[in-house]
Amino acid sequence: MSFVAQKRLTLFDWVNYSLLSLFSLLCIFPFLYVFSVSFTDPEVYVPLRFYLFPEKWSLASYSYILSTNSFLNALKSTTFITVVGTVLNLVVSFSLAYALTKKGMPGRGMMMGFIVFTLVFSAGIVPNYLLVKELGLLNSYWALIWPVLTNAWSLIIIKSFLESLPSELEDAARIDGCSDLAVFLRIVIPLSMPAIAAFTLFFAVTHWNTYFNALIYLSDSKKWTLQVLVKTLVIDTDIAGMAGAGGDEKSVPQETIRMASIVLAMAPILVVYPFLQKHFAKGVMLGSVKG
Amino acid sequence: MDKAAISAAPRPAVRPQGYWPRLGRRLLQYRTMYVLALPGILYFLLFKLAPLWGLLLAFQNFNPYLGFFGSEWVGLAHFEALFTDRNFYMMLRNTFAINLFGLVFMFPLPIILALMLNEVRHEAFKRINQSIVYLPHFLSWVVVASMTFFLLSTDVGIVNKLVGEAGFPRISFLSEPDYFWGMITAQTMWKEAGWGTIIFLAAMAGVDPQRYEAAVVDGANRWRQIWHITLPAIRPTIIILLILRLGQMADVGFEQMLLMMNPLVMQVAEVFDTYAYTQGILRGQISTGVTVGMFKGVVGFVLVVGSNYIVKKMGQEGIY
CATH class of the missing domain: 1.10.3720.10 (MetI-like)
Structure with a gap:
């Protein structure tokens, strides 16, 4: 039994890895949203728009x-x-x-x-x-x-x-x-x-x-x-x-x-x-x- | 007589005889331990034992101005009032419903997640996912509730924005009674499901890798390995956690409810703890608050002790 062979991703692995990634994404999404908005410059802030990173960084809110x-x-x-x-x-x-x-x-x-x-x-x-x-x-x-x-x-x-x-x-x-x-x-x-x-x-x-x-x-x-x-x-x-x-x-x-x-x-x-x-x-x- | 014989003889009895002297000697022997235990024991006496005395207020019409000795004793009147109150059955239903949602949707999720994580062959991928899904466990309910508002509320919720952009009417997740139990459960799942995998992953780590290798030789695919090796390995853990979970059927996450509650969802959100808080502390109906709290405490006690008894009967470690 070689573990090297098992490292080749099968369909099972792809589905598993995708579902896990999806769950992790759900876990981390609220953090990303809150972080991104909190560091956004209030000047350019548009309510309810999702950016992974702020359009324009600013520490103004902090x-x-x-x-x-x-x-x-x-x-x-x-x-x-x-x-x-x-x-x-x-x-x-x-x-x-x-x-x-x-x-x-x-x-x-x-x-x-x-x-x-x-x-x-x-x-x-x-x-x-x-x-x-x-x-x-x-x-x-x-x-x-x-x-x-x-x-x-x-x-x-x-x-x-x-x-x-x-x-x-x-x-x-x-x-x-x-x-x-x-x-x-x-x-x-x-x-x-x-x-x-x-x-x-x-x-x-x-x-x-x-x-x-x-x-x-x-x-x-x-x-x-x-x-x-x-x-x-x-x-x-x-x-x-x-x-x-x-x-x-x-x-x-x-x-x-x-x-x-x-x-x-x-x-x-x-x-x-x-x-x-x-x-x-x-x-x-x-x-x-x-x- | 020679000296050697005397010195070899047992030393004269300095040990006190009798129960009380012996007890006194042992108390003296453990004096340092009593000093070490003292602050903690005082804490338990003052903050855990003394409040039990407050339970007597459930049998009074307690009036803070008249005090404990001046207040009128009313026997079981507050319990009668509680059991004939329509709110009581509403709270009972809410407690049961929220726990049932938890059992059906939340309980299996950590098991499924743990099985999925256990199948990951790339250590780095597994570690990253674990780090992410454990994180929400450490956040306060205030932070979780605040994030929920920015995701789900109708005015500032980004999810509702996306729903709106997709051409659907906005959904009032937070103020619509029909969605409340589901929303609370989803919140708990987000916060605790990842963390809940730890105990199952530990049980899975105890499985001898040779068993999987043998199964592969026998032609078992991944599903069969999970079904015949991994699941049986964690079955005792699942059963124990399920029984202990049933012992907590009287409990609903109190801070969570308090934060997510609003006037529009009161009928589905009010539970015994929140009612005890609003009646007893906010409205000054002290005896009512104590009665509700005591009812919940006694039911919870019976359930926890009962479930723990069953787990111990099975020869496993309970919660105590």
Whole structure:
């Protein structure tokens, strides 16, 4: 059986390759359209015309957006939530997951049971909202950080990852007189770098993309995150027009500006995408070998 | 007595005897672990356990000014009101319909895509396609919904422009109730189908290449290789994912619905979560919101636990 012979494309291959290309094209078409319009010079922009590349390149839409206070504020707050939230997610999740790998620890079963319970039952939107309100976190960025400090799904995957590490190193370090904390910090954490990379990306993407929590917890428009701002910019103006709700025509942003805001809302994700793809795919498989 | 015998004897019992002293010693032994676990455990107690107490509000006419202790207890009145409300059956139908669309159209797509990718003989072509179809998974629903508007809306949608140029009347994809479930499903397919291939591709990668070679020797063409080797290899994965998917029949992508919903499609778009949000948070009907959320939570709980039980009965790994 020579694989060289199989490289000759048969009809089967042609059909397969064409269908796959078609699906990929469907996946990438919206990106191309939004990119192309967002980089088009507003002067030459004609609504509803598709160009693979802008007729005339311009950064005018981007420089306009990045000069508005609302956008800069949203960018700053979203960055703050993403960075601080991700660091806290990692510290809390890996610490708890490591403790949960210790089979002899009294109370471990109860903790695991409760964590798994939260995976299948939640009090719902309203009780969670009331809690955040009672804690005085409304209109605070911490309302987007504390309620999602860790989660059952991540803990279970991280725990199974930590359990798969060879225990000999830990034992050896203990014999050499390392304290439990030193073992965790100097042995377990360095060995966990693949999982830390995957979960850094996972937590960061989740924070960056969060919409609903930002919507309900941050009612003050000065505190809006990027996703809420982009939604208001792109969708609400559209809905307002559609439902016939009157609005100031001049306040409706031009298409190129709205498209540029979409691009900016996904820009960091596109930048780290090569890493995302690799580590996330591994993360998915980490999940499938959990115990 | 010689010294050697004494030193070789078991050390005197420093180990405390009895249950409580032994427990105390173990608690002390694991003290670092408790410190490490503490922030996470506090999180679960405060943000996951404490809100469960809020479920009691479903049995009250909760008034924020009177507080929990001042509000009137009404028993199951809110549940009765919910089950006799016409909106309840509308939400039930919408939840079921959207999930059914998902099962019929979305569920098979990652399997088909994975089979197609698995047949690609050129590694570079395969990698490029994978990179492209995984990408939408990482976008926020806000970005996906925004792109959808620029593609499908009647005024700024490029697809509608093309439809118009082809001589057809423009289609109100986003405001026509008849198209809503299909549009939501198509959106999910665009975002998640590519990503969904990963688990199937991994299962396919586990197949011994010699089996394909043997099949070719036996005269099997590509279709027969797929049918007799690849598909059987991923059959357990398909069955497990299907059962787990059935366990999520009470769930509808909440952010997605919230973003795609508008007054014109309310009758087909309202689901339990969106109703709990509008009633409980926007309109201040806290007890109604809690009741709806609790109903959905309990149904979801039964479905997930049930499907997980079946998967475990089959000797496979469930979600927990």
